[in-house]
Amino acid sequence: MKASAFAYARATSVENALELLATHGDKAKVLSGGQSLLPAMNLRLIAPGLIVDIGDLAELRGVAVKADVLTIGALTRHADLLKSPEIASHAPLLRDAVAHVAHPAIRNRGTVGGSLAQADPASELPACMLALNATIVVRGPAGERRIAAHEFFTGIYETALMPQELLVAVELPMPAKDSTHFFREFSRRHGDYAIVGLAAQALVRNDRFADLRLGFFAVGDRPLLASSTGELVGVAVTSATLSGACSALDAELDPLEDQQATPAMRRHLAKVLLKRCVSSLLSRPDLCGGASA
């Protein structure tokens, strides 16, 4: 189908975009890469009155490293993350995750800011932001707001972003040099929506986790930063502690039912991913019960 009629404004600056959003409120939609917005409009799931195109705002594009912070502009594309040497050396979790996002032609348009503002619960980048302890930077009529990733995602396609606000960047604290990561997702075919996925960032010292952040996706109405990991940090992990963590994870999950999987299947797969993740990060094949990652 074709999108219904709408008005179009090409923003000339962040200030100009904010003025347009302030004037038109929730009748306006921000167009970034358009890889979620335009399908929804073509399917007539949504029919915004005004499209505010921020595609020309070069100041929102790019990856910058300053002191202990890695800043990714909202308009940075998935394809840019895949090719960025800064991402490869400081946040390789993102590079691994983006390889699972749709297909090359989509990754050439889709943006980091668009993916986070869209907040699809099956999407990879929101869960990565939880694992990487990111701060989401938004600008609005009252100035700038910085929102911790774990407070940003509030439901299916819902975030803490107000209609008059624009997501401008994400900031990642630079992970420790010896920090490691794990990314896996189950999907029917590569590039499809995830059935269940896990993005993890960890610090392993002396065969123990000094830190472990697990961002699960497609396990509920929003990405989940699992708190059950507490039991795995600072201890010598055994099959018993891992089983305990799996039970704790199970209690945290609230998976949805859809065409792809039942809640029970999602619970099972989330626990499989947890085991594979811990086994892989600790280089302990024995913890995986024979299942290969």
Add this chain to the structure above:
Amino acid sequence: MTAAVAISLRVNGERIEASVLPRLNLADFLREHLKLTGTHVGCEHGVCGACTVRVNGDIVRACLLLAVQTHNATVETIEGLSDSGEIADLQSAFRERNALQCGFCTPGMLMAAQDLLKQLPSPDREQIREHLSGNYCRCTGYQAIVDAVEAIARSRAGRLP
């Protein structure tokens, strides 16, 4: 404000000035305004890959890009790639190996295949499948397409096909 917007872009090397409604997507603009019907319209929500074109050198879904977004952009379609001879070898490999039957997916498939070979001159079959995974073919079962792309990768690298 739903009125037409003036755009200026380059399509297959030619400067185009047009006035388009905001809701018009690039695929429909190419097909209906410029009569470049080699860009096909399948699913219209970014899944099938039939509308794949190049914008500023990158392959994109023409159904997920508004024509107004291509202001000042450089667009290349299957007609441009055919006329320049850039993909002549790929096209003949597709023909020789029966990598197409109905041909609906072929323009998008060629666009994606050429994009891969530009980035990765010697891809293995898995990498070919991965790069073409966003392009659906309902006729061939993909084997012949992967064969054709693999053969051209080899011949371009100076090896026997």
